Structures are given as C-alpha cells and as structure tokens.
Amino acid sequence: MLEVRELSMRFGGLLAVDQVSLDVQEHEIVSIIGPNGAGKTTVFNCMSGFYKPTGGKILFGDKEIQGTPDYKISRLGLVRTFQHVRLFNRMTVVENLLVAQHRHLNTNLLAGLFKTPGYRKKEQKSLDRAAYWLKRVGLLDLANRDAGNLAYGQQRRLEIARCMVTEPKLLMLDEPAAGLNPAETRELNQLIISLKEDYNVSVVLIEHDMSLVMEISDRINVINQGRPLAKGTPDEIRHNDDVIKAYLGEA
C-alpha cells in the first residue's frame, strides 16, 4: 500500500537520505532501524509531508504523495507520532482525541453554533470513539486531566490513541518505546500487534529497542548513513554481516 522509491533528501551539502526504497503491504509491521543519525526520521518526515524530498517517489495506494502538504497526507490516512511526545499539553486528554477527529465532525459553523441534531449525533459519535480508545489504552479514568500532567508512558499511549481515532490506514511510529520501562515496552508491544491484528492498520516503526523490533516486525529495513543497507525478515537481519558491522563496527 505504501511504496517509497529511491527517496533522496538533501539539506544543502548534506545528503541525509540517499536512494532509500521501502514498501509496506497491508496488514504488516515494517521497521526501519539504523544507527543514530542514519536518516530514519528524515525518511519519516518525507513520508508524512513535513519535508519535500529532493528526489524519488512516494506512492500511497497508487497516488504520488511526495511534496503533498502534511495535513493532506494525514487526511489520506497516513498518520504519524513523534520522537518526542507532542501532545496538546494544556488541553484535556479527551480534548486531544476530539481535536484529532476534527475532520470527521461537521465543520459547518452554523450547525455547530445552533447544535443541530445532525451535529449532535456526529459529536456523540466522536465522543464515543474517544471513549473507546481511551479505554483501549487504559486512560479512561484520566479523560479530563490535562494531557501535560500525565506520566510519560501514559503520554506515549495517548499519542497513539490520538492517531488511532483518525482511523488511519497506515501508522508511522517514531521511536514509540523511547523512555519506557521494560513493562511499558511489553505493553506497547501488545498494543502495536493488536493494532495490526484487530484494527487492520499497517505500521511503520522506527525503533532502537531491538527486542521490540525483532519481536513484532514482519520485515525490517536497515539504513546506515542515509543509504539502505539491508532489508529482510528479522531472522535475516539478525544474521546479516553488513548489519552487524554497521552496529558493532568492523572487527
């Protein structure tokens, strides 16, 4: 469903991403790994429309989306999270989820001002969806807290819930396990697998936690210094000499 072909991103003299290709099929978890500074997040930023790539193509379905504005890409069903949690801190947890459903609601100003029955119905629907996802990630009791006051692990889960209420087709998670303790990482593991199994969402994952990556990925892409290094199933990657060299250095 998503295909990245020979993607390049140049910042002045720095070629941050060089001819990276990857593809994601439906119902699949694909990981991107690589040492720090390898250009993983840059690939993400190109895919989600935050950067306009300087070369290559990104196909979502059969539509070319490279250079499309970020908010339009997200409306296509390609939603991402961030390396550092980006919540709307001074809004409540449930409001965070309602904002995300903005485009599902009737945006007609007058309908909202006079609370027409149609508007109420849609509003209730988005509230229900918010409640469902809050329960799913175990935050229902904290629904009316300010998002900024949640514990870090809860913020991470809220960020994923906030993506899921938009009903994405493809979810891009940028280091979702960063800063989580082992128990929380295991929970996250379960959650990501369930997103794929129960909600039929494909996931692209950037992650440093190898146990997480190896356990849940269907396929892995390795990037090193902006260039693709290897791709394959977790087993193939684990035994790939190039990857071992890149991570451990040459003996």
Add this chain to the structure above:
Amino acid sequence: MATSNLKHALFCAIITLVVSYPILGFNLVSQGTSVGLEGANPTTVTAVFLAALAVFLFQLFRDQIMSGLGRVPKPALPTTRNMSDATRVRMQNLIILFVVIGAAIWPFLASRGSVDLATLVLIYVMLALGLNVVVGLAGLLDLGYVAFYAVGAYTFALLSQYFGISFWVALPTGALLAALFGLALGFPVLRLRGDYLAIVTLGFGEIIRILLNNWTSLTGGPNGIGGIPDPTLFGMEFGRRVKEEGNISFHDFFGIAYDSTHKIIFLYLIALVLAVMTFFAIRRLMQMPVGRSWEALREDEIAARSLGLSRTGVKLSAFTIGAFFAGFAGTVFASKQGFISPESFVFLESAIILAIVVLGGMGSQFGVILAAIAVTILPELAREFSEYRMLIFGAAMVLMMVWRPQGLLPMRRIHIHLDKPE
C-alpha cells in the same frame, strides 16, 4: 544589616525629597509679564515630607514587609472546586442569567452618566472577548486589533454619510467587513509566529489608522466624521425631532415626554444584547471543532498539522472571527459617540484591550469580562488621578503578574462526560 538598611533608607528618603520637592513644592505664577516662583500650599509640602517618611520607613523595614507580603493569602476567589461538573455548569448558567437580567433592569434606575459608561464597558467586553479568541485561544499575539474596531466604526460612519444607511444595516455590514479585513491580515502573517507576528499586526493597526488619517477626501482625516445616526427601534427615532421623513419618534409613539436618556438606555441595551451574544457565540465556538483546533494550534502546531489540521484554515478562522466581533463593537461605538476620528483608534487602545485579556486570564471568558469592567471603570472612578491613570494601570499589571500570573480568573477546562464503552 540594620545599619546598612538605615543608610539605604535615609538615602532613598532624601532622593524622594530631592526629586519631589522641586516639582511639587513650588508653583509657577504669572506676575504681570514675568513668571515667578511661589511656595506651594502647606498641605502639599506636608504631603511631600510624609511621602519621604513613608519611603524611609518602607526601606527600613523592607525585608519584614516583603516577607509579610509573601505570606498574605493570595486573593481568594470564589471556588467551585468541590462541586460536580454538572452542578458547576448549572450554577454558572444561573449566575449568568441573573447578571444579564440585572444588567437589563439596572439602566432604568441608574444615572445617565453611569449608563453611558456601562455602554463603553460593554463595548470593551465585546472587544476583549473577540481578542481573546485570537490571543487567548489561538495563541496569536495581535497588537493591531484596534484596526478591526476602526473598520467597524468607519464602515458605519462612511456608509451613513454617503449612503444614509441605518445602524441596523451597518451592524452586520461593519462586522462582516471587519471580518474580511481580518482575513486579509491573516494571509500575509500565516507563516509568522510570536514576536514577528506581533510586529506585523502592530504595523497593520498603524496602517489602518494612518490611512484613515490621511485619506482626507473620503474619511475627513483628523477631523473625523460626525453626525452618525443613532439606532432606531422599529423605525422609531430617539431624537427630539424626527430626522428622516416617514419615521416617528419614540416619545411621540408612546405618548411620553421626551427624555434624552431614552436613547442612552436603548444604546446600552443594544450593547448588552450584542455582548451577551458574543459571549455565548464564542463559548459555543470553544467547544466546537473550530475552537479546539485554535487551541491545538496554540499548543503544538506540528502535532496539529500531523493530525490533518490545516494551519491556514485554523489561523484565518481565528483572525476572521476575532475581527468580526471587533466590527460589532466598532459599529456600536460609532453610534454611541456620534462622531469618530482616527484618534479613537490609536495603538494604546490595542494595548489596553490586550491588557484586559492578559489581566483576565488568557482564554477565560469570565476573567476577560471581569477585567474589561475593571479596566474601564477604575480610571473613571479615579478621575482626580487622571494624570496617574497609566501609572496605576502599569502598577496593577506588575502586581498581577507577581501575584496571579495566570490572570484574574484563569481558564478552566470544561470536563466532558464520556459514556463508558462496553
């Protein structure tokens, strides 16, 4: 420490004397063609010395006083913390209802001057509620808000002068035109944030004012525009004599004696209705997708965009809706004054409206209304100190920032009841 305090205190007291005695202690009197110097009356001189004494004592015991101040309980405001959310909302609505009814009855009992002042307060309430959308909710620092106020006022003034349009037609026209200007300002500043945005909006405000000042052939320049008609009630005029053919006057229709306060009360009631409408419209907007996306943009623009909110749409809607209500306020202002000139729309006005929003508590509608009342009425009550108005204003701002940086009544998030999913 005591000796150093004493020395410091003495020094401060002497400085106070040196600075204030020559300024306040002498009067210039004209003696024929020349100007002579005369000692001021004894009370002033005593006051100067008392002030020096006060400075001396304050500096001497400064540490004790300041630590005492720290222990003073922060101004206790009515708290509704322990109430359940539904009760709180119900109580709020009840209070609003009583206040509005009270405000509607009050002008028939009050003096002409105070009703006139109250109309001005309501105009500021509208302005502040509108700016609250832009600054408090969307987080876009707008220093040129007065421009939209001016657009509303001048729309009415010009249309009535050239086309004889009445207040009721001008009201929506002025608001819509102001909204259009809001949209026009929105476009160039889409990419700007924070300081840069503030500077550009400041420039926009000045452009409008200078344009009004210099386009003499259309706006009359600094001479302003006079003879702006009063609003009519179903075609009834409030003047002693009917100005327009076919209309009748209010007092003739009801067979009562002519009273000039009728007009003032009527204007006040119009302003009240508009202010209440503004309040409820914005309160509703805040709980709608538009309002939430304003706040989302303020909190984190990148995250908002990643969720499909278009920066363009959100920013423009904030500017447009904020400007719309300023247009309302401007039309009422023009009608109230009967005469407007660019002098009413200087930067200081923008600053005062912004100060109201900050004092009240960004985003909080009740806070903003409270602050609008305080900021408009206090200078009128303290007319004798009118020269010190800005000084008091500044001091109040500083104190507020020390004690309640979050504003008089900080915004409270509305709790949303969720049905438990099965």
